[in-house]
Amino acid sequence: MSDLAWVPQSCTLPTEERPLRVAEWDALFAERLTTLSRPQPLHLRLELAGGEGVEDRVRDLVERESGCCSFFTFTTTPGQDQIRLDIEVDQAHEAVLEALAARTAAAGEQR
Numbered sequence: 001m002s003d004l005a006w007v008p009q010s011c012t013l014p015t016e017e018r019p020l021r022v023a024e025w026d027a028l029f030a031e032r033l034t035t036l037s038r039p040q041p042l043h044l045r046l047e048l049a050g051g052e053g054v055e056d057r058v059r060d061l062v063e064r065e066s067g068c069c070s071f072f073t074f075t076t077t078p079g080q081d082q083i084r085l086d087i088e089v090d091q092a093h094e095a096v097l098e099a100l101a102a103r104t105a106a107a108g109e110q111r
Helices: 015-032 054-068 091-109
Strands: 033-040 043-049 073-078 082-088
Touching: 015 033, 015 043, 015 054, 015 091, 033 091, 043 054, 043 091, 054 073, 054 082, 082 091
Parallel strands: none
Antiparallel strands: 033 043, 043 082, 073 082
């Protein structure tokens, strides 16, 4: 999914920076995604393989993403060998979460 049309108008990240941010997320998922689930329609849960610097990398991306897309609620839970990343949205942004789930799954398949 190379088209960024799914990025909502409420995202305040400058348009020219969006492909770079998406590439950062894609790289993380391609390298580290182990499982993806949807506990609820407005909730995406990702399990990422841990390793040196991975938790810091995830937290940095989450912090920057929260700054431009305030409709996301991120919860990062480190474990012994993995990091859980829960992503939740409100009803108005369900389509964004759907697109993110599809993009994440596609990136994770490259692993």
